[in-house]
Amino acid sequence: MRILLVEDNRVLGEALRDHLEAMGHDTEWRKGLIESVSATMAYTFDMILLDLRLPDGNGLTLLRHVRRSSQLPVIVMTAFDQMSDRLEAMQCGATDFLVKPFDLDLLSERIRCAV
Structure with a gap:
């Protein structure tokens, strides 16, 4: 699955990206709103x-x-x-909501439930 990760904290972003990729997901990491909007216009997630x-x-x-044109899951x-x-x-239109810090196993389960 191709996931857009939008997280401005470098340490957390790296940990989440590494976890998602270990799960087998193709992960694009963006740190800000403007570059994330651009990514959604340039790529499919x-x-x-x-x-x-x-x-x-x-x-x-x-x-x-995103909700103007898609119903893809957004956590x-x-x-x-x-x-x-x-x-x-x-x-x-959020699919789910997680409060940081959260367990990576919980994130994995929420991802599985959202798709």
Whole structure:
């Protein structure tokens, strides 16, 4: 499966990318909103793992952009466990929501359930 990973934290991004690739997924890692939107226009993905708060904007902007033309699974990730964030993400069309830090086995299971 081809996954777009959107995560601005270098250490977490590397760990997630390595884990996804070990699971056999082709993973494109982007660190910001603008480059992630560009990636969705240039490439086809089967799933997006999306950080909610990015240095150049809100991840939900990308989610709204994707939902205009696709229903591919999008799992939103954030370090901030606020009910308002969860509700807004789900209203925008998120498939799932994970609060960081999370166990990589949990992520693997959420990915399996989302597809």
